[in-house]
Amino acid sequence: MKQTVVVxxxxxxxQRFCALLRETRGCERFRIVVLGxxxxxxxxxxxxxxxxxxxSAADLEIxxxxxxxDQGIExxxxxxxxxxxRGRRVVAAGGGLEVRYDHLVLATGSAPFVPPLPGIDRRGxxxxxxxxxxxxxxxxxxxxxSAAVIGGGLLGLEAAKALYDLGLSAHVVxxxxxxxxxxxxRDGAELLAAKIRALGVQVHTNKRTNEIIGTESGGMRFxxxxxxxxxxxxxxxxxxIKPRQELAAGCGLELGPRGGIAVDATMRTSDxxxxxxxxxxxxxxxxYGLVAPGFEMADVAAAQIAGFxxxxxxxxxxxxxxxxxxxxxxxxxxxxxxxxxxxxxxVRDEVAGVYKxxxxxxxxxxxxxxxxxxxxxxxxxxLGLFRRAEPLPERxxxxxxxxxxxxxxxGAELTGDSLLCTCNNVTVxxxxxxxxxGAVTMPAIQxxxxxxxxxxxxxxxxxxxxxxxxxxxxxxxxxxICEHFALxxxxxxxxxxxxxxxxxxxxxTQCGRGGGCEVCKPVVASIxxxxxxxxxxxxxxxxxxxxxxxxNIQRGGTYSVIPRIPGGEITxxxxxxxxxVARRYNLYVKITGGQRxxxxxxxxxxxxxxxxxxxxAGFESGHAYAKAMRTVKSCVGSTWCRYGVLDSVGFxxxxxxxxxxxxxxxxxxxxxxxxxxxxxxxxxxxxxIIATSEGWNLYVCGNGGSKPRHAVxxxxxxxxxxxxxxxxxxxxxxxxxxxxxxxxxxxxxxxxGGIDYLRAVIIDDVLGIGAQLDAExxxxxxxxxxxxxxxxxxxxxxxxxxxxxxxxxxxxxIAFADERGQIRPSSGGGAIxxxxxxxxxxxxxxxxxxxxxxx
Amino acid sequence: MSEPLWIxxxxxxxxxxxxxxxxxxxxxxxxxxxxxxxxxxYAVQNRCPHWNEQVLWRGMTGERDGEPKVACPMHKRxxxxxxxxxxxxxxxxxxxxxxxVVADGRVxxxxxxxxxxxxxxxAATHAPCGRAE
Ligand code: SRM
Ligand SMILES: Cc1cc2nc3c(=O)[nH]c(=O)nc-3n(C[C@H](O)[C@H](O)[C@H](O)COP(=O)(O)OP(=O)(O)OC[C@H]3O[C@@H](n4cnc5c(N)ncnc54)[C@H](O)[C@@H]3O)c2cc1C
Ligand code: SF4
Ligand code: FES
Numbered sequence: 001m002k003q004t005v006v007v008x009x010x011x012x013x014x015q016r017f018c019a020l021l022r023e024t025r026g027c028e029r030f031r032i033v034v035l036g037x038x039x040x041x042x043x044x045x046x047x048x049x050x051x052x053x054x055x056s057a058a059d060l061e062i063x064x065x066x067x068x069x070d071q072g073i074e075x076x077x078x079x080x081x082x083x084x085x086r087g088r089r090v091v092a093a094g095g096g097l098e099v100r101y102d103h104l105v106l107a108t109g110s111a112p113f114v115p116p117l118p119g120i121d122r123r124g125x126x127x128x129x130x131x132x133x134x135x136x137x138x139x140x141x142x143x144x145x146s147a148a149v150i151g152g153g154l155l156g157l158e159a160a161k162a163l164y165d166l167g168l169s170a171h172v173v174x175x176x177x178x179x180x181x182x183x184x185x186r187d188g189a190e191l192l193a194a195k196i197r198a199l200g201v202q203v204h205t206n207k208r209t210n211e212i213i214g215t216e217s218g219g220m221r222f223x224x225x226x227x228x229x230x231x232x233x234x235x236x237x238x239x240x241i242k243p244r245q246e247l248a249a250g251c252g253l254e255l256g257p258r259g260g261i262a263v264d265a266t267m268r269t270s271d272x273x274x275x276x277x278x279x280x281x282x283x284x285x286x287x288y289g290l291v292a293p294g295f296e297m298a299d300v301a302a303a304q305i306a307g308f309x310x311x312x313x314x315x316x317x318x319x320x321x322x323x324x325x326x327x328x329x330x331x332x333x334x335x336x337x338x339x340x341x342x343x344x345x346x347v348r349d350e351v352a353g354v355y356k357x358x359x360x361x362x363x364x365x366x367x368x369x370x371x372x373x374x375x376x377x378x379x380x381x382x383l384g385l386f387r388r389a390e391p392l393p394e395r396x397x398x399x400x401x402x403x404x405x406x407x408x409x410x411g412a413e414l415t416g417d418s419l420l421c422t423c424n425n426v427t428v429x430x431x432x433x434x435x436x437x438g439a440v441t442m443p444a445i446q447x448x449x450x451x452x453x454x455x456x457x458x459x460x461x462x463x464x465x466x467x468x469x470x471x472x473x474x475x476x477x478x479x480x481i482c483e484h485f486a487l488x489x490x491x492x493x494x495x496x497x498x499x500x501x502x503x504x505x506x507x508x509t510q511c512g513r514g515g516g517c518e519v520c521k522p523v524v525a526s527i528x529x530x531x532x533x534x535x536x537x538x539x540x541x542x543x544x545x546x547x548x549x550x551x552n553i554q555r556g557g558t559y560s561v562i563p564r565i566p567g568g569e570i571t572x573x574x575x576x577x578x579x580x581v582a583r584r585y586n587l588y589v590k591i592t593g594g595q596r597x598x599x600x601x602x603x604x605x606x607x608x609x610x611x612x613x614x615x616x617a618g619f620e621s622g623h624a625y626a627k628a629m630r631t632v633k634s635c636v637g638s639t640w641c642r643y644g645v646l647d648s649v650g651f652x653x654x655x656x657x658x659x660x661x662x663x664x665x666x667x668x669x670x671x672x673x674x675x676x677x678x679x680x681x682x683x684x685x686x687x688x689i690i691a692t693s694e695g696w697n698l699y700v701c702g703n704g705g706s707k708p709r710h711a712v713x714x715x716x717x718x719x720x721x722x723x724x725x726x727x728x729x730x731x732x733x734x735x736x737x738x739x740x741x742x743x744x745x746x747x748x749x750x751x752x753g754g755i756d757y758l759r760a761v762i763i764d765d766v767l768g769i770g771a772q773l774d775a776e777x778x779x780x781x782x783x784x785x786x787x788x789x790x791x792x793x794x795x796x797x798x799x800x801x802x803x804x805x806x807x808x809x810x811x812x813x814i815a816f817a818d819e820r821g822q823i824r825p826s827s828g829g830g831a832i833x834x835x836x837x838x839x840x841x842x843x844x845x846x847x848x849x850x851x852x853x854x855x
Numbered sequence: 856m857s858e859p860l861w862i863x864x865x866x867x868x869x870x871x872x873x874x875x876x877x878x879x880x881x882x883x884x885x886x887x888x889x890x891x892x893x894x895x896x897y898a899v900q901n902r903c904p905h906w907n908e909q910v911l912w913r914g915m916t917g918e919r920d921g922e923p924k925v926a927c928p929m930h931k932r933x934x935x936x937x938x939x940x941x942x943x944x945x946x947x948x949x950x951x952x953x954x955x956v957v958a959d960g961r962v963x964x965x966x967x968x969x970x971x972x973x974x975x976x977x978a979a980t981h982a983p984c985g986r987a988e
């Protein structure tokens with residue numbers, strides 16, 4: 001007969017336990033029943049904050065429901081266990097359910113600790129642990145301006161980042177004299193605080209809260225010891241965790257000295273049929289608030305239940321994280337003071353914003369702890385030294401001053417037993433073995449080693465090892481442009497920039513081979529245009545047809561005409577001018593989704609005449625045909641709107657004028673909203689700007705289209721000039737480094753280090769290229785010319801718009817029919833294989849993705 | 856095969872290097888291409904057989920494994936300029952026409968026979984219209 005294993009709690013550790021038990025030899029003899037209190041299967045709590053930066057609940061899910069089914073695991077979500085009857089070995093759960101167990105595993109996790117302050121139960125005070133908590137915070141944040149987090153520990157800072165990402169002005173309130181008192185010393189914490197302040201998050205340390213009271217304006221006020229106060233609209237409590245031990249206490253299991261369910265090294269509680277793992281367990285008096293020790297506990301419990309011998313080695317709490325873009329790591333006894341026994345070796349580099357400290361046992365010269373802030377590239381190396389208790393070199397300072405041994409060499413210098421993924425104990429050798437066994441992609445390595453599935457921080461290093469191994473195996477890992485260029489776009493960009501090439505044939509003969517094709521020609525065209533601000537009309541044959549004729553080709557071979565209407569603002573005079581042009585050439589007229597006007601049905605030979613009329617009326621090219629800056633949408637903003645806080649139209653026009661025509665790897669779109677209501681939909685743009693009472697919030701890397709993604713906050717509360725400077729750098733950095741036909745959203749997804757890295761490059765200038773990016777953008781801005789005006793005024797360029805070389809007539813095959821009082825194409829478009837979709841230009845979009853694929 | 860009928864269509868300078876131009880002859884359209892690096896000239900039907908659009912001359916020229924080709928500007932189907940063969944399996948091939956450039960720079964296109972012209976004219980005019988009426 002099968003034995004029943006009941007797991008209470010379907011969190012990160014409970015889920016891992018199920019997976020491990022199912023992987024154990026002989027697991028068929030177990031029936032697994034899981035009772036989960038939350039309404040959904042286990043999700044990645046460690047990355048919970050990403051729920052605010054674009055990930056959905058489904059993205060965070062660790063395994064879909066079908067996985068539990070396939071594994072034969074009976075999962076009941078929304079079903080809390082209420083009591084355990086140890087005599088009858090029965091768990092009673094919500095809905096009157098009773099389950100008999102042979103082995104019971106408690107993986108109930110922990111709950112946020114809420115300090116008993118007067119006023120802490122006010123509406124507008126939240127905790128931060130579940131998706132439901134985050135939903136509540138997001139709903140509340142929509143109508144608020146400022147927020148404070150109680151607690152300056154790891155989770156508190158994580159929560160502050162979330163609030164900041166939501167566009168609120170964020171504060172952190174910490175009672176201890178410095179941030180992260182459990183992991184950092186004062187110097188390290190001060191540097192961290194300085195960096196966080198520089199981002200615009202206020203840090204208040206050494207502040208004991210006596211009470212939280214309501215204010216007249218509907219907000220809340222912290223009343224601190226000593227009479228100071230702080231007013232905010234919303235509060236998130238993150239002052240620590242308390243293990244969920246109520247079920248265990250209710251059935252008389254022994255508890256730990258500082259809370260938690262007491263377990264031995266086999267994860268058994270005082271009742272040998274009951275196990276406790278994860279954040280609810282107390283081993284040797286310690287409750288581990290991190291996921292890695294929890295996973296190890298799951299491993300031990302699964303082995304024990306299956307009858308194997310495994311025991312828990314008291315883990316250390318070493319961690320490496322990125323908090324609000326700042327790298328922070330602590331190893332071992334990181335807060336141990338200087339004594340007869342221990343000495344400190346430290347560097348504090350204010351210029352680079354780096355602090356590193358080693359705590360060394362004098363007698364043995366071994367490492368017993370370390371703190372790293374601002375640069376954690378030495379972490380793996382130091383952790384190895386710490387775990388192996390190896391004596392340090394003569395001058396331990398050399399380990400942290402230069403750090404080249406680990407940093408410069410990166411993947412290549414790590415030794416086989418260097419730990420890469422500290423959450424899942426994956427070493428370099430493990431990855432090498434996985435690659436040799438056929439796991440040649442990141443997802444495959446993830447699946448077989450579990451690396452990167454914890455905090456994910458090891459991703460870049462794992463990728464390095466993977467690429468190194470593939471290279472060793474002779475596998476081509478380059479993303480080359482096409483058969484004519486064995487380079488990535490970024491490399492080609494740098495070559496063109498450094499060597500000053502101006503023409504496609506120069507680039508092809510110097511850097512490529514063969515005769516070129518429709519893939520590399522537009523890529524080179526875009527690079528040349530980005531660097532030299534060269535209009536597309538200069539080298540027409542290397543342009544896609546749209547760029548070549550400065551208009552989008554449509555069904556039947558006619559073109560569309562979209563003049564620029566910056567910010568969507570247009571005078572009556574100009575509207576009339578557009579109307580007259582449309583009437584004169586019998587064009588179909590439509591308002592676009594980009595707040596401008598599209599005139600369609602223009603024959604090739606008509607384009608110069610149409611544009612001559614438009615240029616005369618004061619219009620410029622709208623670049624709707626180009627991989628270039630398109631539109632900057634705006635809402636009416638503070639000039640008219642009763643809610644507006646800043647002049648969104650004025651700023652949108654300024655932004656559009658600055659970047660108009662800028663060539664990029666893909667099209668660029670922007671918008672400016674006058675307040676948090678966001679009527680301009682700025683967060684669906686490549687860069688979007690939203691007004692707040694503190695200044696502009698700048699969001700980057702959003703996308704509409706087939707794979708929508710909200711833009712994420714790059715900087716908050718900034719003025720016009722700062723905003724433009726950040727956009728300059730953002731765009732130039734993107735133009736320099738993105739692969740062809742990669743929108744900013746996809747580019748960011750691929751960028752190692754993500755938004756935090758991007759922020760570091762743009763705001764902190766960690767690469768030291770800020771001034772160069774600024775100068776390049778200024779050159780691009782200064783070099784702008786309206787390419788349609790140039791064609792209109794140049795007889796040679798005009799002559800390219802002829803239908804036939806041997807006849808002066810227009811293309812007789814173009815024909816139109818009438819629809820709702822306007823023209824529509826009736827020739828061409830003879831789709832033989834592709835069924836017509838609901839009409840409209842977007843039918844063509846899938847083909848464009850095909851195009852993107854072979855680059 | 857009999858000698859084609861050679862028609863003078865333009866001067867070599869009328870076709871920009873690595874670009875194309877379109878010739879109108881007896882109701883059919885012929886795309887003429889000039890591959891500058893090899894100083895080679897090609898002519899194919901202007902009608903892209905994929906969606907029957909008269910657009911090929913506006914496509915980008917290039918090379919695939921040394922074979923000269925053109926990419927249709929509409930949906931990027933590619934064809935060999937030498938043989939007219941479509942590189943994607945689901946698209947019919949193109950008609951090709953011989954080209955000659957004489958000493959004074961005049962460009963001639965050879966039209967094989969009246970039947971070929973008539974067939975292309977019929978194909979162009981009777982192209983099915985993709986829209987549901
Ligand atoms: C004209 C317009 C539709 C309209 O009548 O409203 C339009 C028309 C086309 N869109 Fe669009 N898009 C138009 C607004 C949009 C918007 C809305 C917006 O910009 O606010 C989006 C979603 C936002 C976004 O881009 O993130 C949009 C997402 C796309 C996409 C998908 C992009 C993606 O990253 O997924 C494509 C395909 C592509 O670029 O590869 C596309 C491609 C096209 C092309 C260029 C397809 C093509 O190659 O022919 C269409 C050109 C037709 C033409 O020449 O007029 N269009 N397109 C809109 C022009 C706006 C303008 O004033 O310039
Ligand atoms: C925002 C945030 C960021 C974090 N970042 C990191 C990080 O960077 N690195 C790191 O190592 N750790 C981090 N952690 C901590 C990490 O998430 C936890 O260590 C881990 O989730 C613990 O897993 P668990 O399964 O023990 O508990 P949980 O994931 O909390 O799961 C316990 C589950 O049990 C359920 N439950 C409780 N009682 C019952 C009952 N009676 N019946 C049924 N179900 C019940 C709960 O509802 C919950 O779903 C972070 C935590 C948060 C909240
Ligand atoms: S975003 Fe705000 S300011 Fe702009 S229109 Fe909407 S409500 Fe008005
Ligand atoms: S019409 Fe030429 S590829 Fe579709």
